[in-house]
Amino acid sequence: MGLPYRSARAATTDPTVGKKLVFDDNFNKIDWSIWNAGPKATTHDPGFYGRSAFARKTGEEGFNPYAIVDDPQATDGKALQISAKYIGKSMSVPHYYGNLLSEFQWISGNLQTGRRDGVVNKGWRTGYFEARMLFPRHPLTWPAFWLMNGHSILAPKTSIELDVVEHKGWEPTVYGAYLHEWGDPGQHHEGTGVTTDVDMTQGYCRYGILVDETKCVPYFERKPVIDTRTGLPANWPIHRSAELDVDGDVFWPLLTLALRSDVRYPQDLKPEQLITEMRVDYFQAYQ
Numbered sequence: 001m002g003l004p005y006r007s008a009r010a011a012t013t014d015p016t017v018g019k020k021l022v023f024d025d026n027f028n029k030i031d032w033s034i035w036n037a038g039p040k041a042t043t044h045d046p047g048f049y050g051r052s053a054f055a056r057k058t059g060e061e062g063f064n065p066y067a068i069v070d071d072p073q074a075t076d077g078k079a080l081q082i083s084a085k086y087i088g089k090s091m092s093v094p095h096y097y098g099n100l101l102s103e104f105q106w107i108s109g110n111l112q113t114g115r116r117d118g119v120v121n122k123g124w125r126t127g128y129f130e131a132r133m134l135f136p137r138h139p140l141t142w143p144a145f146w147l148m149n150g151h152s153i154l155a156p157k158t159s160i161e162l163d164v165v166e167h168k169g170w171e172p173t174v175y176g177a178y179l180h181e182w183g184d185p186g187q188h189h190e191g192t193g194v195t196t197d198v199d200m201t202q203g204y205c206r207y208g209i210l211v212d213e214t215k216c217v218p219y220f221e222r223k224p225v226i227d228t229r230t231g232l233p234a235n236w237p238i239h240r241s242a243e244l245d246v247d248g249d250v251f252w253p254l255l256t257l258a259l260r261s262d263v264r265y266p267q268d269l270k271p272e273q274l275i276t277e278m279r280v281d282y283f284q285a286y287q
Contacts, residue, residue: 014222015128015210019286023122026282027080029068032057034113034121037066039095040254041114041148044156046095050142051259052084052106053093061087065109065257065277073134073204074281082257083277084108084141086269103265112254118154123250124285129164130208130219131255132281137201139266141169142258143278145207147251149244158183160240162216162251163191165207168260169276172199177209177218177225179236190236192227194220204281211251214241255280 025031037057039047048054055065063085071079086106091099098104113122131145145164152159163178178191198205208219215237218225224233243249257278266273 015208015217015219016222016286019128021284022124022127022287023285024282025284026076026078027068027280028076028078030057030066030080030111035111036113036115036121037109037111040110041112041116041153042156043116043154046097047116048096048098049258049261051098051104051140051261051265052108053091053096053098054110054256054258055107060093060107061091063087063107065107066111069279071279071281074279075132079134080111080255080280081277082109082111082255082280083275084257084259086274088274104261106259108257108259110254110256110258112252114148114150114153114252114254116153118150120150120250120252122285123150123252124287125244125250126211126213127285127287128208128210128219129251129253129283129285130206131164131253131283132204132206133165134204134279134281135167135200136169136276136278137172138169138273138276139269140259140263141167141276141278142260143167143169144254144256144258146254146256147209147211148254149249149251151247151249156183158186158240160238160244160251162209162211164209164218167200169201172201173197175200177234179216179238181238181240186239188239190234192225192229192234194225196220204279211238213245214238253283255283
């Protein structure tokens with residue numbers, strides 16, 4: 001596999017070359033005409049997952065997880081900060097399953113350009129999509145940058161999910177990238193672990209995905225992610241591409257700080273671990 005691996009890597013180019021920057025949010029502010037805050041936009045369920053409740057833009061339980069902060073590591077000195085905080089008492093977040101469960105009494109954040117009524121404020125069928133992000137080191141955190149197709153909101157029986165990056169806060173040099181085509185007929189899944197040569201909790205990194213008419217390719221620092229099953233750059237077919245084109249569907253982005261619920265809850269969380277945050281320098285779309 002050595003020769004194909006090297007030649008495939010050598011043939012790759014910066015995915016932005018030859019493309020035009022069509023959307024660039026560098027988060028000097030949160031533009032609420034574009035971004036929505038709160039549970040994932042879906043009519044399938046309340047839109048929560050994991051051990052935290054995603055706050056609306058005004059916050060929940062007296063805590064607002066969304067802020068624009070000064071950050072000298074960010075491109076223009078400002079960054080979006082999405083925090084997670086342990087409330088540790090009975091909560092009243094609408095439709096949240098964890099309000100009365102001690103381990104689930106966290107508030108965190110999710111920004112997205114899709115809305116629960118099916119409207120997509122910003123979305124694209126094809127292109128290269130990238131976020132520059134800094135992840136927390138924490139025993140529960142589960143930050144992500146991902147894309148969903150617009151029709152999945154009102155017609156959730158089948159949906160397409162492109163997970164550009166899913167990170168576990170206790171694995172500073174490993175993350176996951178996935179393609180999920182949910183529901184039948186034609187359920188289809190791809191995915192790979194990605195080992196980085198840098199600590200993603202110590203500095204910003206660029207996470208991207210190239211989507212064309214029939215497939216997607218995830219990128220790390222503008223180099224294609226290697227699929228560990230093949231040793232070659234990931235190049236995953238989107239089996240429902242034809243449906244997207246017939247329906248005029250588009251992909252819309254989500255920037256999420258969740259907490260995992262599939263690991264044992266730490267019994268010895270330190271006071272400083274009861275609040276944590278991720279940062280986003282920018283989100284960009286190229287076509």
